[in-house]
Amino acid sequence: MSAQMIVFALASALALVFALLMVVVKTPVKSVLSLVVTFFGLAVLSILLAAPFIAALQVIVYAGAILVLFLFVIMLLNLQKEATEKDARPIHRVLSLVAVLASGGLLAGVTLRAGAPPVPLTAPAAAYAIPAADEIPLLGRLLFSDYLLAFEALSVLLLLAAVGALILSKRRFE
Amino acid sequence: MPTTPFSPLGADLLSTLVFLPAVGALVLLFVPDGARKTIQGIGLLFSGATFAVSVLALLRFNPDLVGSEAFRSLMVDRPWIPRFGIRYLLAVDGLSLSLVLLTTLLTLSVLLVACGQKIDRFKGYVAAFLVLETGMLGSLVALDMILFYVFWEVMLIPMYFIIGIWGGKRRIYATMKFVLFTLAGSLLMFVAILFAANVNAQATGIQTFSLLDWVPAALGGAWGLTPRSEALLFWAFALAFLVKVPLWPLHTWLPDAHVEAPTGGSVILAGVLLKLGTYGLLRFALPLFPNATARYTPFIAVLALIGIVYGAWVAAAQKDMKKLVAYSSVSHLALVVLGIFAVNATAVSGAVVQMVGHGLTTGLLFMLVGVLYDRRHTREMADYGGVASQVPVTTTLFLIATLGSIGLPGLNGFVGEFLILGGVFKVSVLWCAVAATGMVLSAIYLLTLVQKVFWGPSTVAANRGLTDMNGWELAGALPLIAFVVILGVYPAPLLNLVKNSVESIVQVARVRMLP
Amino acid sequence: MTPALPGAAAGAGVAAMTVPPAAFLLVGTLLFFIGVAGALLKRNALSMFLSIELMMNAVNLLFLTYARMRGDAAGQMVVFFVIAVAAAEAAVGLAIFVALFRARMTIDVDKANLLKW
Amino acid sequence: MTLTLSEPLFNALLAVVKILFVWAMTLAALLPNLIWAERRVSGLIQDRPGPNRVGPLGLFQAVADVLKLMMKEDVVPLYVDKVLFTLAPLITLTPALVTFAVIPFGSSIPITWNGAVRDVPLVIADVNVGILYIFALTSLAVYGIVLAGWSSNDKYSLLGGVRASAQIISYELAMGFSAAGVFIAAGSLRLPAVVEWQHAHLWNVVPQFLGFVVFAVAIFAETNRIPFDLSEAEAELVAGYHTEYSSFRFAMFFMGEYANLIAASAVVTTLYFGGWSLPGVAFTGLWGGLASIAVFAVKTAAFIFLFLWVRWTLPRFRYDQLMELGWKVFLPLSFFHLIAVAAFVAASGR
Amino acid sequence: MSGPFLHVTSADLAAVAPEIVLALAGMLLILLDAFARPARRAFPYVALAACAVANLFGNYPSGSAFSGAIQASELTRFVDLLALAAVVLSVLGGGALLERDRKDQGEFYALLLWSAAGLTLMVKGTDLLVVFLGLETMSIALYVLAAWYRDVPEATEAGMKYFLMGAFASAFFLYGVATVYGRLGSTRLDALQAAAAGSSAYGDPLVTIGVLAILAALAFKIALVPFHAWAPDVYQGMTTPAVAFLSTAPKAGAVVVAVKVLMALAPAGLGVPWRPFLAALAILSILFGNVVALAQRDVKRMLAYSGIAQMGYVAIGLATFTRPALEGVLVFLAGYLATNAAAFLAVAALSGGEREPHPLADLAGMGRRRPFAATVLTLSMLSLTGLPPTVGFIGKLLVFRAAVDAQLVSLALVGIFGSLISAGYYLRVVYFLWMKEPTREVEAPAEDVLSGAAYILAMTAMLVLGVLPRPLLDWARTAALSLPR
Structure with a gap:
């Protein structure tokens, strides 16, 4: 078993176990923490996939910002355990669980047995190929060439989200 | 595709005919609600002009x-889509023209009568009838199927409002039932x-909705429908009309619908709308699907016979004049249907005459x-x-109308019924006999009505102050009475008018029926 | 060729994958459906949203795996954008939750029943 | 590239040695002395001697403090969330320790192995996303505080946690933007490249002084030091997130804070003050390598002193002032700085 | 191949000029709100002017831009106009209401403009990433607009539900994109189409699942059964003028995107393998939407279910997927926009306000008290029913005709059956307006010039396009022809 294999096994086990924990745990704070661990596992997997930049980004943005924001809101609203009283829609829940298990299993099976993609994994076009040395300059270059429009669109999206969040969380009315 | 140049008073007479009332309704939009005299004037002006x-x-x-030539004389043909x-x-053609005249006359009468009565939201009332008139006229003169369908549905809305706003106690139930029944049929169509x-x-390789193109293709066998398809299509059309x-x-x-509708609504409903069903059968269902x-x-025919007897029987049991x-009407129209499906010249021309006649008399009765x-x-x-x-x-x-x-x-x-029965007799003696029973019954219940309402001792005190028809109402009713008499004494012009249409309908319906 | 630790390898060149890509895909798919389950089963709006974040990240893993399989940077670009969009979504979502909490004093989805589900 | 079987092992071994060295330096040498240093500096600033009884110059005071804290009864309040309550101090400590992985603490040392001489760079891991790695870790430091605040089940602690999370998110942006200028100038995200660039050109603090100011202030906020220690603010929140902590757990928070301080100083040194380099001096060979480590240590220590100095000099901000400052002053400043640097770099055609 | 670095041609800019105008106008509005509050009465006019200017820039040349990330065509121009029209109607009709409730911050208009910009960008996108970004821009703005009355519990609840379900759907969209990308090696529709055409892609289960996930996410935005659950709650709780936008243009955009995805990833023969799926969506939506709408007592909720059913008719067009069917879908969507927006604006004008529910009973007697708005509502109900001579009829005519021509008579029959049921509840609105006496006094907001303009615009569109549909049909035809293949 190679080192890669071991790291993969550990990281994916971490990710999966804590993802499950995130769903099972009743306290929102613990859900968030479980998800943080999952994201760590995912970051490690990303590194295994030769995407250290994305891995770092993932930790910074998700673990460092988004989930902290979650924690902030949880504490601001002082959310405690999820309601323990009788489930309002038990059948709904059971049904959705069954559906999820079925479709998830099906999809996992299909994914595993899918075989070679219909468009074969040939040598990719030079521009998009991840180079041997450093992927960051390539990503930067792509960002400002092929993905320029997307990048600009993203800026509007972020502005809009900021404005929206601001206006919704204002307490006072004029 | 032949197109006709626009000339306001020449070939485009029909457009003027159809849209004049709608223009009237549009004008009414800009008149204040309270100006009753102005509203009356506009309503009468436009319906009179349409007439x-x-x-x-x-x-x-x-x-x-003869034949499709008949349509050419006043045809308007422009691309739409x-x-x-x-x-x-x-x-x-003669068939639609006779019904057009009936329509314009009845609308004018209805508005005249309305002028003499106290009606809430008078502007809307007049406008609704004008729009309705456009719908009815359009349905009668449109030969493009989609255009026909448009006008056909346009009739629905004003009628919905007429019954729903100016109707009686159970008007909502009645109007919804009316709309849903009609809509169910027409959507299928x-x-x-x-x-x-x-x-x-x-x-044929041609995209067209023109009846003038369809009928030859259908009759010539070009459509090549399987019996099942033809049956389905026939029923889809027939249901809408039936x-x-x-x-x-x-x-x-x-x-x-009749009981709850206001007077004018009942008049138009019985006088024209029901005829559009029989008109549709004659114009579309029969020629397109002869087999x-x-x-x-x-x-x-069996349904029609049941209708004749059933309608008459139930009418006899009514205590409410309008219901009666x-x-x-159910009974009389069933007779018309029977005449149509007898598919011979006598019966069909009888049916057409009866359509006009029933429009006049029943309209009068409701009025x-x-x-x-x-x-x-x-x-x-x-x-x-x-x-x-x-x-x-x-x-x-009332007595004249009843008679x-x-x-x-x-x-x-008399003219219509006699012709129908004569025509039906050629097909089946039994049918004729049953239908005749219905006629007898109708004499019984209608005369009973007259007897109970007008003759006999005056027992109800509230009737003491009853006033007779006023000038407006008389103005509305008299033309109808005149036509009832004229057509009874001298029906030749009407028969002459519809003769060729009937001929061609009977002809086309015969083409494939021969073994 | 000997496997190298990815951290060390990043500078030297992309090493061959010894872990079959399908394994990554499987993990991604499973995570995605764990997220789906969470989104459907959780009762707290915040926890539901957490699950949705998990779904997004599972998709990111899929993108990265496919990008790696094809040696194609486009997949990584998409992940970059997805992360940014997720941040924007989170900001708005949490603001909505705060507003809801202020108006209703709960963000339990089962109790959000002013509008009939 | 042909690799023999033992090459990875050798690399791993090197890494372990480097890790041990760095941790030894920070945890064993620097960190205990910081406790002493802080008290001595505060004494200095307040014109009093400070601890001077335990050992020469009071140098063993740190040991005594630690021993005292460890001996104390470990009080765990009844209503806390036990797991998180225990985890929180650990979480505070970890990111700081891991940060050192990408910081170059010296130039390089020649080592002979397998018959070949190779220069071993004095950095544990030279990853191409170095700075992002640091940002990733510093952004995680908040979890310790937030969790401590939440798990204590105490309103003061909770408020401390809330404040910390908001504060850190607010200042992280300014920090990131100001630091980005450095990497635009150097053209790489690798920290060794940054140091080398400064070595070849100019310490960043000169051309990017604005960025340095913003970064330094942000660092104060990120490490929760006065004047930004609103999350513990004893005047309002008793002791904020560690109100309920005592004994060794409390000591761990302290250690975490100091470890963060050291890491932050090391980062500032690396980014703005040339790291291990000195202008005009080439550090080569074994002794050169060792000397560069010393240079790095001195610079870092100077920064640590600055931290202490500020702490005992400036008053604490009010919370709203802190947020206003972050969003309305430092964030725009960092934007401005970043754009200016980018424009300059673009204009100079690199 | 990677495109040129930081290089933007004037053709690139022209292709997104409307979006740029909208985005900038949104920013201007925010600044105005921050620094020129007293000028708040001018905000609607600023938004309208932005739409006008964006429309002026709408005549961009066809072709791909930004290194193939987007594709400008007649179709995108068509959708541009729909989006702008929806914004205009929403702004015109909403101004008075927001001003009365003191909710007329510049951000409202800014969010509307941005949402529209995202929508049009989404439709232009050839790269699924751009599509995703457009979709998210549109959606996030709408999440905020849904909770615009943030002090009203119902509104925030609507915002939360829309947000949660929207984010859920977005994740599925991404899952689909990821899978398709992995199997076919690109996120660009043109490249995907080329890749799929020469391979075994159509039989690949994962590609199928990917397309399914994308379609499901789009069906969510369109609100087709079984992806409709959000619609009733959101419509009911959301600010009514914003619903006028939400319920029309975004759906049109999502439909067009679905068409583009199907064009690229369905084998020749135009989506036939997807027909059962789409037909099932259509049938379920029509039956479920119409039947449940019958039972509603809240106007907005009823309109939500009606919207579900209406989109079912669109799905008939998608299931048919012939060129005339797509044309019909475009015409239907255009007509639906005018009609439904008008309906919501009229409901807003005839109801007590955003802080209260909108029971049908409140409409009673409005025919006399507020004839203008009541007429608009009546007309839109007729148009929704599909009765001539309104534009609603034209849309149905085209869609059903295409279905019948493709031998899908049964779908058309389901459609007309649904129309029949729908008459039951649409006409009930008319009944309340004109035939029922009011049971309580409703404090409806005053009509202003702007809302009057909105009514006239909508009525004109409904009637004129219903009688003389040729310009619309011709335009829809060129738009449909600009689709690939």
């Missing part, structure tokens, strides 16, 4: 033209139209019941009795 235009059309129409071959195609267009396009007629057992909306027509004639007249209701706010026969002395004019007119409806020789009803 004048229809008379002009009659004068311009050459009844001697050219991509799908949908055209703005208006034309009349809509899909059938689309399907037929597809069939036609595949058969609901409108209405044929037993699709008639249940009619008594409700299916042949196949299902016995079935429909309504059921009499006169409305006159009484306007004063007493009740339609129960028991609430009247012996009012002849108070309202002699009403009584006279016309019964089919007294010398009045219009």
Whole structure:
């Protein structure tokens, strides 16, 4: 078993176990923490996939910002355990669980047995190929060439989200 | 594709005819609600003008033209949605022209009567009738199927409002029932139209919805429909029309709608809308699907016979004047349907004459019941009795209309019924016999009505102050009475007018029925 | 060729994958459906949203795996954008939750029943 | 590239040695002395001797403090969330320790192995996303505080946690933007490249002084030091997030804070003050390598002193002032700085 | 191949000029709100002017731009106009209401403009990433607008539900994109189409699942059963003028995107393998939407279910997927926009306000008290029913005709059956307006010039396009022809 294999096994086990924990745990704070661990596992997997930049980004943005924001809101609203009283829609829940298990299993099976993609994994076009040395300059270059429009669109999206969040969380009315 | 250049007073007479009332309604939008005199003036002006235009059309129409030539004399043909071959195609033949005249006349009468009565939200009332008139006229003169469908549905809305706003206590129930029944039929027809267009396009390679193109293709066998497809299409069309007629057992909306509708609504409903059902059968269902027509004639005939007897029987049991007249319509229209499906020249021309005649007499009956209701706010026969002395004019007119409806020789009803029965006799003696029973019954219940309401001792105190028809109401009723008499005494012009249309209908319906 | 630790390898060149890509895909798919389950089963709006974040990240893993399989940077670009969009979504979502909490004093989805589900 | 079987092992071994060295330096040498240093500096600033009884110059005071804290009764309040309550101090400590992985603490040392001489760079891991790695870790430091605040089940602690999370998110942006200028100038995200660039050109503090100011202030906020220690603010919140902590757990928070301080100083040194380099001096060979480590240590220590100095000099901000400052002053400043640097770099055609 | 670095041609800019105008106008509005509050009465006019200017820039040349990330065509121009029209109607009709409730911050208009910009960008996108970004821009703005009355519990609840379900759907969209990308090696629709055409892609289960996930996410935005659950709640709780936008243009955009995805990833024969799926969506939506709408007592909720059913008719067009069917879908969507927006604006004008529910009973007697708005509502109900001579009829005519021509008579029959049921509840609105006496006094907001303009615009569109549909049909035809293949 190679080192890669071991790291993969550990990281994916971490990710999966804590993802499950995130769903099972009743306290929102613990859900968030479980998800943080999952994201760590995912970051490690990303590194295994030769995407250290994305891995770092993932930790910074998700673990460092988004989930902290979650924690902030949880504490601001002082959310405690999820309601323990009788489930309002038990059948709904059971049904959705069954559906999820079925479709998830099906999809996992299909994914595993899918075989070679219909468009074969040939040598990719030079521009998009991840180079041997450093992927960051390539990503930067792509960002400002092929993905320029997307990048600009993203800026509007972020502005809009900021404005929206601001206006919704204002307490006072004029 | 032949197109006609626009010339306001020449070939485009039909557009003027159809849209003049709508323009009137539009003008009314800009009149303040309270200005009753102005509203009256505009309403009468536009409906009168429309009537004048229809008379002009009659004068311009050459009844001697045969077959599709008949349509050419006043035809308007412009592209509307050219991509799908949908055209703005208006034309009349004798059949539609006679009904057009009936429509314009009845609308004018209704508005005249309305002027003499106290009506809430008068502007809307007049406007609704004007829009309704556009819908009715459009349906009668449109020969493009989509255009026809548009006008057909346009009729629905004003009628919905007329019953819903100015109707009686159970008006909402009645109006919804009316709309849903009618809509159910017409939507089915809509899909059938689309399907037929597809069939036609595949058969002939031309995208068209024009009846003038369809009928030859259908009759010539070019459509090549399987019996099953033809049957489905036929029923989709026929149902739309039979609901409108209405044929037993699709008639249940009619008594409700009639009872709840205001006077004018009942008049138009009975006078014109029901005729559009029979018109549709003659114009579309029969020529397009001759084989299916042949196949299902016995079935429909049986329904019609049941309708004749049932309608009459139920009418006889009514205590409400309007309901009685309504059921009499069920009975009479079933007779018309029977005549149509007898598919011979005598019966069909009888059916057409009866359509016009029934429009006049039943319209009159509803109008006169409305006159009484306007004063007493009740339609129960028991609430009247012996009012002849108070309202002699009403009584006279009512009697004439009743006799016309019964089919007294010398009045219009006689001509139609006699021709129908004669035609049906050629097909089946049994049918004729059963249908005749219905005629007898109609005499019984209608005369009973007259007897109970107008003759006999005056027992109800409230009727003391009953006033007779006023000038407006008289102005509305008299033309109808005149036509009832004229057509009864001298029906030749009408028969002459529709002769060629009937001929061609009977011809085309015969083509494939021969073994 | 000997496997190298990815951290060390990043500077030297992309090493061959010894872990079959399908394994990554499987993990991604499973995570995605764990997220789906969470989104459907959780009762707290915040926890539901957390699950949705998990779904997004599972998709990111899929993108990265496919990008690696094809040696194609486009997949990584998409992940970059997805992360940014997720941040924007989170900001708005949490603001909505705060507003809801202020108006209703709960963000339990089962109790959000002013509008009939 | 042909690799023999033992090459990875050798690399791993090197890494372990480097890790041990760095941790030894920070945890064993620097960190205990910081406790002493802080008290001595505060004494200095307040014109009093400070601890001077335990050992020469009071140098063993740190040991005494630690021993005292460890001996104390470990009080765990009844209503806390036990797991998180225990985890929180650990979480505070970890990111700081891991940060050192990408910081170059010296130039390089020649080592002979397998018959070949190779220069071993004095950095544990030279990853190409170095700075992002640091940002990733510093952004995680908040979890310790937030969790401590939440798990204590105490309103003061909770408020401390809330404040910390908001504060850190607010200042992280300014920090990131100001630091980005450095990497635009150097053209790489690798920290060794940054140091080398400064070595070849100019310490960043000169051309990017604005960025340095913003970064330094942000660092104060990120490490929760006065004047930005609103999350513990004893005047309002008793002791904020560690109100309920005592004994060794409390000591761990302290250690975490100091470890963060050291890491932050090391980062500032690396980014703005040339790291291990000195202008005009080439550090080569074994002794050169060792000397560069010393240079790095001195610079870092100077920064640590600055931290202490500020702490005992400036008053604490009010919370709203802190947020206003972050969003309305430092964030725009960092934007401005970043754009200016980018424009300059673009204009100079690199 | 990677495109040129930081290089933007004037053709690139022209292709997104409307979006740029909208985005900038949104920013201007925010600044105005921050620094020129007293000028708040001018905000609607600023938004309208932005739409006008964006429309002026709407005549960009066809072709791909930004290194193939987007594709400008007649179709995108068509959708541009729909989006702008929806914004204009929403702004015109909403101004008075927001001003009365003191909710007329510049951000409202800014969010509307941005949402529209995202929508049009989404439709232009050839790269699924751009599509995703457009979709998210549109959606996030709408999440905020849904909770615009943030002090009203119902509104925030609507916002939360829309947000949660929207984010859920977005994740599925991404899952689909990821899978398709992995199997076919690109996120660009043109490249995907080329890749799929020469391979075994159509039989690949994962590609199928990917397309399914994308379609499901789009069906969510369109609100087709079984992806409709959000619609009733959101419509009911959301600010009514914003619903006028939400319920129309975004759906049109999502439909067009679905068409583009199907064009690229369905084998020749135009989506036939997807027909059962789409047909099932259509049938379920029509039946479920119409039947449940019958039972509603809240106007907005009823309109939500009606919207579900209406989109079912669109799905008939998608299931048919012939060129005339797509044309019909475009016409239907255009007509639906005018009609439904008008309906919501009229409901807003005839109801007590955003802080209260909108029971049907409140409409009673409005025909006399507020004839203008009542007429608009009546007309839109007729148009929704599909009765001539309104534009609603034209849309149905085209869609049903296409279905019948493709031998899908049964779908058309389901459609007309649904129309029949729908008459039951649409006409009930008319009944309340004109035939029922009011049971309580409703404090409806005053009509202003702007809302009057909105009514006239909508009525004109409904009637004129219903009688003379040729310009619309011709345009829809060129738009449909600009689709690839």
